[in-house]
Amino acid sequence: MSTETAVRRGEGAGPASPEARRAARREGWSRRLPLLPALIFTIIVTQIPFAMTIWYSLRSWNLLRPDGETFVWFQNFVDIFADSTFRGAAVNSILITLGCVFASLILGTLFAILLDREFLGRGIVRTLLITPFLIMPAATSMLWSVSMLNPSFGLLNWVIGLVGIGPIDFTSQLPLFSVIMALVWQWTPFMMLLILAGLQAQPKDVLEAASLDGAGWGKTFLFVTLPQLRRYIELAVLLGAIYVVNTFDQIYLMTAGGPGTASANLPFYIYQRAFLGFDVGQAAAMGVVTVIATIIIATFALRLIFRSFDVKD
Amino acid sequence: MATTLTSPTPAPGAAGEGPAARAPRRRTGSAGGRLLTILTWLLALVFFAPVLWMVTTSFKQENAAASTPPTFVFEPTLQQYADVLAQNAGPYFANSLIATGVSTLLVIALAVPAAYALSIRPVQKTSDVLFFFISTKMLPVVAVIMPIYVISGRLHVLDNVWTLVVLYTSMNLPIAVWMMRSFFQEVPSEVLEAAQMDGAGLMKTLRSVLIPMVAPGIAATALICVIFSWNEFFFALNLTAAKAATVPVFLMGTMTSEGLFLAKLSAASVLASLPVVLAGWAAQKQLVRGLSMGAVK
Numbered sequence: 001m002s003t004e005t006a007v008r009r010g011e012g013a014g015p016a017s018p019e020a021r022r023a024a025r026r027e028g029w030s031r032r033l034p035l036l037p038a039l040i041f042t043i044i045v046t047q048i049p050f051a052m053t054i055w056y057s058l059r060s061w062n063l064l065r066p067d068g069e070t071f072v073w074f075q076n077f078v079d080i081f082a083d084s085t086f087r088g089a090a091v092n093s094i095l096i097t098l099g100c101v102f103a104s105l106i107l108g109t110l111f112a113i114l115l116d117r118e119f120l121g122r123g124i125v126r127t128l129l130i131t132p133f134l135i136m137p138a139a140t141s142m143l144w145s146v147s148m149l150n151p152s153f154g155l156l157n158w159v160i161g162l163v164g165i166g167p168i169d170f171t172s173q174l175p176l177f178s179v180i181m182a183l184v185w186q187w188t189p190f191m192m193l194l195i196l197a198g199l200q201a202q203p204k205d206v207l208e209a210a211s212l213d214g215a216g217w218g219k220t221f222l223f224v225t226l227p228q229l230r231r232y233i234e235l236a237v238l239l240g241a242i243y244v245v246n247t248f249d250q251i252y253l254m255t256a257g258g259p260g261t262a263s264a265n266l267p268f269y270i271y272q273r274a275f276l277g278f279d280v281g282q283a284a285a286m287g288v289v290t291v292i293a294t295i296i297i298a299t300f301a302l303r304l305i306f307r308s309f310d311v312k313d
Numbered sequence: 314m315a316t317t318l319t320s321p322t323p324a325p326g327a328a329g330e331g332p333a334a335r336a337p338r339r340r341t342g343s344a345g346g347r348l349l350t351i352l353t354w355l356l357a358l359v360f361f362a363p364v365l366w367m368v369t370t371s372f373k374q375e376n377a378a379a380s381t382p383p384t385f386v387f388e389p390t391l392q393q394y395a396d397v398l399a400q401n402a403g404p405y406f407a408n409s410l411i412a413t414g415v416s417t418l419l420v421i422a423l424a425v426p427a428a429y430a431l432s433i434r435p436v437q438k439t440s441d442v443l444f445f446f447i448s449t450k451m452l453p454v455v456a457v458i459m460p461i462y463v464i465s466g467r468l469h470v471l472d473n474v475w476t477l478v479v480l481y482t483s484m485n486l487p488i489a490v491w492m493m494r495s496f497f498q499e500v501p502s503e504v505l506e507a508a509q510m511d512g513a514g515l516m517k518t519l520r521s522v523l524i525p526m527v528a529p530g531i532a533a534t535a536l537i538c539v540i541f542s543w544n545e546f547f548f549a550l551n552l553t554a555a556k557a558a559t560v561p562v563f564l565m566g567t568m569t570s571e572g573l574f575l576a577k578l579s580a581a582s583v584l585a586s587l588p589v590v591l592a593g594w595a596a597q598k599q600l601v602r603g604l605s606m607g608a609v610k
Binding site: 028030031032033034035037038039041042045046048049050052053056110111114115117119120121125126127128129130131132133134135136137138139142143144146147148152153155158161185188190193194196197239242245246248249252253266267270271274275280283284286287288290291294295298299 | 349350353356362380381382429448450451453457458461479483486515547551561565575579592594597600602604
């Protein structure tokens, strides 16, 4: 027992004797071993396909062309940057992600604040509010595109008809807006739960001190609550963005990327190139560009969060 | 604000929060508080309305479901549910059950030891490993679907539910490792030291000390995995056909092959969503905890 603790303390300082070194190595492996299954599994299942994607992206490979595959270096990349549909899909990806994350964060924060007090039926209200997150996105897509947004019998069109607007054929006139609306509805509960956890983790004495000092609700929220919520908000934005940027179901099932390619995002356009256009090389190159862009943006965001991690640890 | 300081007693409606019930902070009993409560209820009902509408529609006859203006009063029927179930939905649900259940078990089996290695007795470069895990979530699935399709084809595991099991495991594992790590970090170090003093080895410590303490965290993690696996559509769409198709694929089939049978579609959607909705409702507190990742530690 005592030697083990000693070795652990001495780790990194360079153990002196061979026995100590062996013990340190054994100690190192006993630490690493539990991690390895998960790490190796993840590396195999995610990195091998990605390496193959990079390989494919350097080749001209269209299943519809009889001439087979050839190595073309970076021609696929040159081509996709000249492809206006690709640029449009990239812009749509950004619009959908920013729009959805921002709107659902605002709405989720509002709901979280409303839920962070005692009132009659609070449990029921919370249950109602989290439900959209639990509903299968394929069902959500159907629900919004048909039940809610259909121009003749959709519920939303009936509601806006009551105040004299419409009817609007949402999914063909405002495809991007329709998709974002369905996504905001789905992701607001996720944001709400995270912010709610942040609100409930607030030390009560700080809030009482603020109210003793005569700070009103608005001031307390702005100067006490909001700074403490920062990490929760960062985490909500990061996780929300990771999932929303990959949105496929709603676009495939609500608008099919249309009309034309007006609402196609990168995942949907890559899917189209690969499984409908059979252009493997092009699709792979788009995938690689998407990954690089995502990782650059996310690394930036993640390092910010990690900074606040490190301070705490 | 004055009432806050004087009343540590919970408001009469404070039920529903269990042992964690907190003293009211804001003007709860006042007129303003009541107004706020009404507003909250109204907003929640508006937000929930699409779900309510879907459920309502599923009990209608088709002509009532697609009427203009919408029908609010009707004679409920179970016809649509009978029709959906008669469509041989069983195998789809069985596939979803296998893909979701087995992958969730696998994720937990892999994530618990990994999280242990990243928190209780951390390996070197812990933050790099954590970063690697989360970075795989930034890999858009579409970017790897072609190779996965090709590999699955060569291995003859296309349209095979076990392929989905493997993919769903890799899809949820990074988040699970992160979540489990934060739950492990909440375990006080004295408890672990005590176990070590008693001479408990790794497996023993895990089994008899750690796992019982983080059981709620494991439940939360499992619930998140279940939600994402059950609802997963992209892999299922591209890698399965007749044999291994899951519930979302079934739902899409109902949608496209039948045209606009709105009531039936609603019934299929309700059935498809029901398992996860019920699980999420039952385990709300775990869900809150899980999503907050053990208070973002």
